[in-house]
Amino acid sequence: MTYQFDFSSLWAYWPEFLQGAWLTLQLSAVSTVLGFVLGTLCAIGRADGPPWVKFLVASYVEVIRNTPLLVQVFIVYFGIATLGIKVSANAAAVIALVVNVGAYTCEIVRAGLESVHKSQLEAADCLGLSKPQIYWHVIIRPAIERVYPALTSQYVLLMLASSITSQISAEELTAVANRIQSDTFRSFETYIVVGIIYLALSFVVRIGLWLFGLAVFVRKRKLGTAL
Amino acid sequence: MSAVVKLSNVYKSFGTNKVLDGVSFEVGRGEVAAVIGQSGSGKSTALRCINALETIDGGTIDVCGHAVHDEKLDRRSLRRDVGIVFQSYNLFPHLTAEQNIMLAPSCVKKVSKAEARDLAKDVLARVGLAEKAGHYPEQLSGGQQQRVAIARSLAMQPKLMLFDEVTSALDPQLTGEVLKVMEDLARGGMTMILVTHEMAFARKVASQVVYMHKGKVWETGPGAMLDSPRTPELASFVGSGL
Numbered sequence: 001m002t003y004q005f006d007f008s009s010l011w012a013y014w015p016e017f018l019q020g021a022w023l024t025l026q027l028s029a030v031s032t033v034l035g036f037v038l039g040t041l042c043a044i045g046r047a048d049g050p051p052w053v054k055f056l057v058a059s060y061v062e063v064i065r066n067t068p069l070l071v072q073v074f075i076v077y078f079g080i081a082t083l084g085i086k087v088s089a090n091a092a093a094v095i096a097l098v099v100n101v102g103a104y105t106c107e108i109v110r111a112g113l114e115s116v117h118k119s120q121l122e123a124a125d126c127l128g129l130s131k132p133q134i135y136w137h138v139i140i141r142p143a144i145e146r147v148y149p150a151l152t153s154q155y156v157l158l159m160l161a162s163s164i165t166s167q168i169s170a171e172e173l174t175a176v177a178n179r180i181q182s183d184t185f186r187s188f189e190t191y192i193v194v195g196i197i198y199l200a201l202s203f204v205v206r207i208g209l210w211l212f213g214l215a216v217f218v219r220k221r222k223l224g225t226a227l
Numbered sequence: 228m229s230a231v232v233k234l235s236n237v238y239k240s241f242g243t244n245k246v247l248d249g250v251s252f253e254v255g256r257g258e259v260a261a262v263i264g265q266s267g268s269g270k271s272t273a274l275r276c277i278n279a280l281e282t283i284d285g286g287t288i289d290v291c292g293h294a295v296h297d298e299k300l301d302r303r304s305l306r307r308d309v310g311i312v313f314q315s316y317n318l319f320p321h322l323t324a325e326q327n328i329m330l331a332p333s334c335v336k337k338v339s340k341a342e343a344r345d346l347a348k349d350v351l352a353r354v355g356l357a358e359k360a361g362h363y364p365e366q367l368s369g370g371q372q373q374r375v376a377i378a379r380s381l382a383m384q385p386k387l388m389l390f391d392e393v394t395s396a397l398d399p400q401l402t403g404e405v406l407k408v409m410e411d412l413a414r415g416g417m418t419m420i421l422v423t424h425e426m427a428f429a430r431k432v433a434s435q436v437v438y439m440h441k442g443k444v445w446e447t448g449p450g451a452m453l454d455s456p457r458t459p460e461l462a463s464f465v466g467s468g469l
Binding site: 119120122123124125126127128129130133137138141142145217219222223225227 | 278280302303306307309310311313315317318319320321322323330331334335363365366376379380383
């Protein structure tokens, strides 16, 4: 088997690759932030909410974790259209990714919340802190610090999984690649290039989250020990 | 002398286990009461009831003018008057000693950050740890952590301090440094109730010793009562304890 690699025909497309990569990063960043907020709220609801909230969150998490992302993306995309609301493919992609990663975040953060010992809450309660203050200062911060490595992996996965939104023609990196390979008939080379770009993006996301962690978790930065 | 704390006929059960079986005692302003007794005698539960960490089944508890037994008790306003220190310190591990202390004054009393920091410096100096302000709990010894926990309570300027076996997890040397801080507090006029196994400390510092046995106040009196127990239970408890 002799295959002649030819990357030269792809060279002309580098601005499009770059644009696709940029959109992938943007989709991922927005979905990460919103998914984190959604997931954390769900985790609190599941840990400390009234029974109906617990049930609602548990159902949401189980449905999302046991159905394919691709199907979720289609349901969001066509569901929104059926409701008569006009949103762009990119917005639909973000919604689907947020709903998806929110469920996984919920489970990870819940593990973190459960790791905070009851005696910590008692101490804070005895100091007169209100429930929201206890949550913010005594529970959420150490909880997130403990599960931050798991969250980092989840958000790198999210960035990679965003390639699926190419199926609803969000113009992210994989969608760009699909178009280029059909233009050039250089499928193998195109996806090799795209693979390398994703590898680089993963690296960027990891570094970004690592730096963010250093900035936020002062104790960890100073002592280097796990909480 | 007005009573800061008054328990009258307090009952409390966990399931079928009667932990407090008609407990009554009172502690006046500036008094130091040492509650002693075997494990399971109900002494820690009594302390936790005073701070509304447990709800009681019968009787009344009045603390600094708060009716703790009342269902409509404003727990947060009770907590502004009462400080409590636990056996396991319960410092917040992600915050420095200073931040641990600053948290409640800034959150609850809404004092400014600068003011809270001054306050933290002040109480840390009182427990002899001024130079440890920037240290995290894991960088401190058990005795130091417990002193920070005491300082954290002091920063809220409570009218009453509760100590729940605060030296039980410490070796004798570290116990000594914590007890010294408590002795200084007592001398400064703080009203204190301590559940303790430190008989020598109880005898020396307490103005009132409450001996609990099987959920009842078995014997109560000044520290000297430990030298001449009236009941055989206290006699054997003191005998085994010293």
